[in-house]
Amino acid sequence: MLGSASRSMRVTLTNGLTPAQNAAKTPTAPTQRFPVKTSILLTVVLFLSWSALAAEEEKPPPPSPEETTLTEVGQMAPDFTVATIDGGEFTLSAQKGQVVLINWFATWCPPCKEEMPHLQTEVWEKFGAQGLVMISIAREEKADVVAPFVKKYKATWPFGLDPERTAYAKYAEAYIPRNTVVGPDGTIIFQSNGFEMPDFEAMIKAIEEALAGQKM
Secondary structure, eight states: OHHHHHHHHHHHHHHSSOHHHHHHOOOOOOOOOOOHHHHHHHHHHHHHHHHHHHHHHHSOOOOOTTTTBOOOTTSBOOOOEEEETTSOEEEGGGGTTSOEEEEEEOTTOHHHHHHHHHIIIIIIHHHGGGTOEEEEEEETOOHHHHHHHHHHTTOOSOEEEETTSTTGGGTBSSOSOEEEEEOTTSBEEEEEESOOHHHHHHHHHHHHHHHHHHHO
């Protein structure tokens, strides 16, 4: 009995705990945690993503064609001079006394391409012989690009060049095609943007009325 008690006492005195307490104190696997740096990085990424999304949602919509139009019906048409693809020049103020149609376009523009056959058959062939002055002005393009386009669409009216966007900038900030009809007194009597048949038909009517008034 004494020997057994002594052994039990020796075990207890080695670490101050009984065998049962030692058994209960079994090491457990350490809890896995994200390193501090990783947690901070994740937080920053999430914040930046949220900020970018919020900024995108708050971004204002692009201006409409009407908002980028700088001219109004009834005002004097801004004067300009452009070179033509045949090596000449076209000056708007030199056409005073005539009805003038200015068509602003670009060779890469889908609605501009769609409009070209209508301009040929429904405007130029119909009104050119009646005294309509007509010019299509290529925005930010040069003759080596525009000339093949004119040939492809078999367009027979004059084409001008506005490689620096100088003339166009007097009429609008953006969007093509655009059509501007100028009366004999130099004022704008019709203007439109895009190519929609109701607008195109309204332009034809405006041209007809202006030419009729010119003959009176």
